Amino acid sequence: MSDTVIRCDELTKYYGKNRGIENLTFEVRPGQVYGFLGPNGAGKTTTIRCLLSMLRPTSGKAYLFDREVSVDGQELRHRIGYVAGDVALFEKQTGQWMIDYVSGIRGRPGPSTKELCERLQFDPSRKVRELSKGNKQKLALVIALMHDAELLIMDEPTSGLDPLNQQVVFDILEERTSVGATLFLSSHILSEVERVCERVAIIRAGTVVAEESVETLLDRALRTIQVTYTEPVADDMLSGIPGATSVERVGECGINAIVASDIDGALRRIMQRPIKDIEIEHATLEEIFLEYYGHIDGEEGQ
Template structure:
């Protein structure tokens, strides 16, 4: 088995009487790209800040690189690239000044790589941070996290404020980190982001882990709404008998249905006819939660 890079055991944080996170257990192995998915307020930032020893847990413990974060926090953080959820950069300095300063403090910074990252993310290193939009600040945060090619990247909502083109560039950076053998822990409240970059995902809701599983297994059981616009209406029965296809409904030549898991059977059947358009509605987080809490009924409400 690969070495665990992050180990959380019974990790719990209360803010006074309010829960932050409750009794979290999970491992992240070396080289994994691990997603940490949950709606706002679920406890993602609390978890991350605990892993970095920026706040102390009420109970339980966390290890990073096999070391207790409370004892060796400083040493551990030296090998982590951290993108905070809310960036607190020095407002009156430019990106260039900040990175040169950080490079001098730490040593060993490859300035060509900083410039490459700035170029790819279209970040302006010559403006003072106070003059940047939130999306452009986010780019500086990403550069700062990636620039030392750290052993572990901890990214809190990394795609926040990025336009679609820059998101693609960010996905590319993650692929490069993966190829380098770096480990990534990335939080998000957006399922498609996690789906796109991660091997495995933990889902957190109201401070508690709902599940930790491979993205492929998570997708296996997901129910998607599909719409197919045909040139002419095909025979309805053909679609009703397909495995995993439910709630088949035609409106003129437009098919609407729900599909569990893979789309292959549906697409191959549809391909027998002239297809004008296909629209796939991905399940949102709430729909995924429904899958996990199905049958528990009141248990969920009691938790609300």
């Protein structure tokens, strides 16, 4: 068994003078559910395309199942199911034609094809150009999952899907990982990653700026707390909230607080006065970046 399923060593890709990724180093272990987080343009898709040998790295190396992708790419792709971030299909053909095309190249029909079509409520008899964005995404998912691959590389897999189908997709992914598949999930949606991933790498400006467990990330993540009290807020409430990075008054009876840590302590303090309404939200990924890694304009963060 391989020690690592994915390994990047100082992987660098430049498009001419423009940076794609730079000195990217991380590894994914067998059976892991690994999130690859970053805003658009951070280099997530470039990394995946290097892993699949579609892009030739400028320097550094990429390995799948401990074998170099530039050497053994064809054989390694037998073990991979891939959903591209920007799904492209043969527009004039039917979904079934696409399924047969991929099965033909792989040399065998996908054992899970029928089940996946049923669960995703996808009709493969329709022409691709007649499909909505969501249905094209379903087709891409069927193609990626139908051969029960050991490694699933998913670049924004729920893009264009409604919440019900997103749920189905995550159910399927959870089933696959529960029987040993490794999932590499690229996304800019924190809630998606939070739901399924054990470990995440955060990529910014082409470089991994943090790699940690989801638990740690969420512990460090910001929350926005909006509180409406039953009576006007005294000035002393605006100070002394543990872990708050900013607190502001909203009208006479409300406050907005951004809490970076110690959510328990912050809530205890806030709830010392009678509350009419309270709303707690996870910060967006961008807000986490801004808080922990500096602004997303290329400045170095903490």
